[in-house]
Amino acid sequence: MMQTELDLFNPASPAEPQWIGKQAVVLPGFALAWVETLLPELRRIIAQAPFRNMVTPGGLNMAVGLTNCGALGWVSDRRGYRYSPLDPLSQQPWPVLPGALSELSALAAAAAGFADFQPDACLVNCYKPGTRLSLHQDRDERDYSQPIVSVSLGLPAVFQFGGHTRSEPTQRVGLRHGDVMVWGGADRLRFHGVLPLKPGSHPLLGSRRINLTLRKAG
Template sequence: MDDLLAPLRPRTVLAEGAVWLPGYALSQTHTLHNAIAEIHKQAPFRHFQTRMGRMSVAMTSCGKCGWVADMAGYRYALSDPGTGNSWPAMPDALRHLAVQAAMEAGYANFQPVSCLINRYAPGAKMGLHQDRDEGETEAPVVSVSLGLPARFSFGGLTRSAPKRVIELLDGDVVVWGGPSRFAWHGVSSVRETFHPQTGAMRYNLTFRAINGSRFRP
């Protein structure tokens, strides 16, 4: 069904510097799922506990550093707090996809050093937030959707700015940077349905360039 819909969902500019690429990763989903499974073996998914409570989205990472959260806040850590080991290396297939998607959106020379992998079960969501902790304001964020559909809200530079809501399907990619680098964005509660590759799950890969000074142990 996603393949049939792809021609009907053209490349779309969401805001200045932000581009939606429907179906861009669709031909690579099998490879991406295999990579996620291998990363999970080394750095299992977990629900971080924060001052606001337990996050509904399960997370893991790969690359030089990974995004982590606890009672002290949010940060990029060099090691997995669950295992004490370094995060798994970023697979070449993931890195290549992120670089090519960034280029397609108009961002040359993107060099992602971290990939956050989110797993959404039905009911899981990601509240409105900004990506502000990377220290690389010139580099975009590249987000890849896999599996179940999700309603993605993309707004402006203030939380109250008007938001555009789009339905992200399997293989969709969204890239934002430049004037939209600090745009507020979030994901509504994932609906309970079924996808042939992921069952009742949605996965999201978020690639970022991180300034080395932001790495923590």
């Protein structure tokens, strides 16, 4: 498969928005001002709803650890993919979505041209070296007019951003700590994934990458 590459790993790269589609953009370092506030909230979320490796409908364990916060949480098991107001492990509501994270996502969405974004779900993914996320579409939300806002923390990753079919060429997009990516509209149902995470250590998060993806699911 032929691929094009957008390299944001170079510290000398400009901080201006990097458009990778008609309605898809990377905002380099956009979340850095929120990190000090978000990390304690992240620890609270994980303590209340620990990471787990969910099972796919086909019976495979997902390599990426996952939890949620917000009114709805994305879950996967033998019955399929869906959003649920309850954590299936505790049968309690998911942790509350932090106000700072709602504010960050709304501002990022607005910067990408999506006004009045009000997320009700945040998927929290934990990548360790060697783990990856295969190409897929986000199709479990009710309203595709709402964007996806993705916040990267910790180790850098290479995000794959493809077309509307799995076989189309993909761009390789470097994402660093504090970068935010937003995609919606004409780009909302593009296939995307993450290449295997390279070994390393981040001064705040150690040998892992935490990815927060905010959606309007209900």
